[in-house]
Amino acid sequence: MSELGGKVAAVTGAASGLGRAMALAFASEGMHVALADVDEAGLAHTRDLLAPHGIKACAMRVDVSKAREVEAFAERAAAELGGAHLVCNNAGVALSGAVWETSAAEWQWIVGVNLLGVVHGVRAFAPRLIAQDEGHIVNTASVAGLISAPGMGAYCASKHAVVALSESLQHDLGERGSRVGVSVLCPAYVPTGIAESRFPGPVAKSQERLAKEAALKKAVAAGKLSADDVARAVVAAVKQTRFYVLTHPAIKGAVRARMEDVLDERAPRDPLRLK
Numbered sequence: 001m002s003e004l005g006g007k008v009a010a011v012t013g014a015a016s017g018l019g020r021a022m023a024l025a026f027a028s029e030g031m032h033v034a035l036a037d038v039d040e041a042g043l044a045h046t047r048d049l050l051a052p053h054g055i056k057a058c059a060m061r062v063d064v065s066k067a068r069e070v071e072a073f074a075e076r077a078a079a080e081l082g083g084a085h086l087v088c089n090n091a092g093v094a095l096s097g098a099v100w101e102t103s104a105a106e107w108q109w110i111v112g113v114n115l116l117g118v119v120h121g122v123r124a125f126a127p128r129l130i131a132q133d134e135g136h137i138v139n140t141a142s143v144a145g146l147i148s149a150p151g152m153g154a155y156c157a158s159k160h161a162v163v164a165l166s167e168s169l170q171h172d173l174g175e176r177g178s179r180v181g182v183s184v185l186c187p188a189y190v191p192t193g194i195a196e197s198r199f200p201g202p203v204a205k206s207q208e209r210l211a212k213e214a215a216l217k218k219a220v221a222a223g224k225l226s227a228d229d230v231a232r233a234v235v236a237a238v239k240q241t242r243f244y245v246l247t248h249p250a251i252k253g254a255v256r257a258r259m260e261d262v263l264d265e266r267a268p269r270d271p272l273r274l275k
């Protein structure tokens with residue numbers, strides 16, 4: 001989609017971080033924007049930030065882990081803004097901890113938001129984009145969808161699944177000759193609220209788990225690229241119809257190492273300790 005002006009973007013996770021930055025970047029391109037998030041105060045703030053752009057915007061409280069709510073968001077974008085052309089399935093949460101230390105309820109939570117949130121977004125919007133034969137879907141995964149770090153099993157599993165479903169989606173659309181584009185966004189650390197994600201329930205945490213959480217917080221805060229930098233990369237990828245969006249090229253060595261380990265059938269090296 002080379003021309004964005006006057007078209008409509010729908011963004012989940014728009015109350016903060018990358019989602020807010022994407023909404024603002026799209027508005028700078030003259031797009032109208034539909035915003036979704038569970039954080040209503042954050043959504044209202046994003047909406048205020050959009051006001052100077054003079055575009056149309058609507059905001060809706062949506063829990064992306066619930067199919068009905070995401071479908072209602074697609075309906076709202078259609079009713080208020082005339083539909084959507086660019087859909088960013090971006091809402092996400094993070095948690096740290098060894099695979100066995102992550103409770104069943106935490107697994108359901110992270111898979112529900114990070115994976116099923118994207119699934120529901122694709123299911124709600126893709127048929128509309130296909131019918132109008134114009135549009136682009138951006139699924140936010142992570143470098144954690146391309147490599148697997150220790151202490152991040154649940155997050156990595158959810159993000160690998162987002163990369164996989166995005167690749168299949170690209171093929172599904174290609175087989176049908178659709179002009180709808182797909183991108184999968186795989187950033188490394190970007191200073192946003194992601195490390196503040198909190199599972200809404202009781203969790204007993206080991207010292208190791210608390211240490212992993214602290215390390216994640218530090219790494220996210222130290223991220224060199226800003227959310228605005230990543231949003232600019234998304235705009236460029238949509239205009240160029242680029243599928244993989246790897247905003248942090250330094251991570252490519254770790255991705256290559258993982259693929260070499262797979263193809264050479266040896267145990268994976270720790271991507272955080274590669275020389």
Ligand SMILES: NC(=O)c1ccc[n+]([C@@H]2O[C@H](COP(=O)([O-])OP(=O)(O)OC[C@H]3O[C@@H](n4cnc5c(N)ncnc54)[C@H](O)[C@@H]3O)[C@@H](O)[C@H]2O)c1
Nearest residue numbers: 013015016017018038063064091092142189190192193194
């Ligand atoms: N920041 C990073 O370092 C980084 C790196 C790679 C990928 N990502 C991914 O980027 C995406 C955006 O995260 P961010 O970094 O901007 O973090 P963020 O915490 O600033 O923003 C995430 C947003 O998602 C919303 N959200 C959480 N659960 C939701 C739900 N059930 N329904 C709707 N909204 C929900 C939150 O309220 C928040 O506004 C996530 O998918 C994250 O996994 C982030």
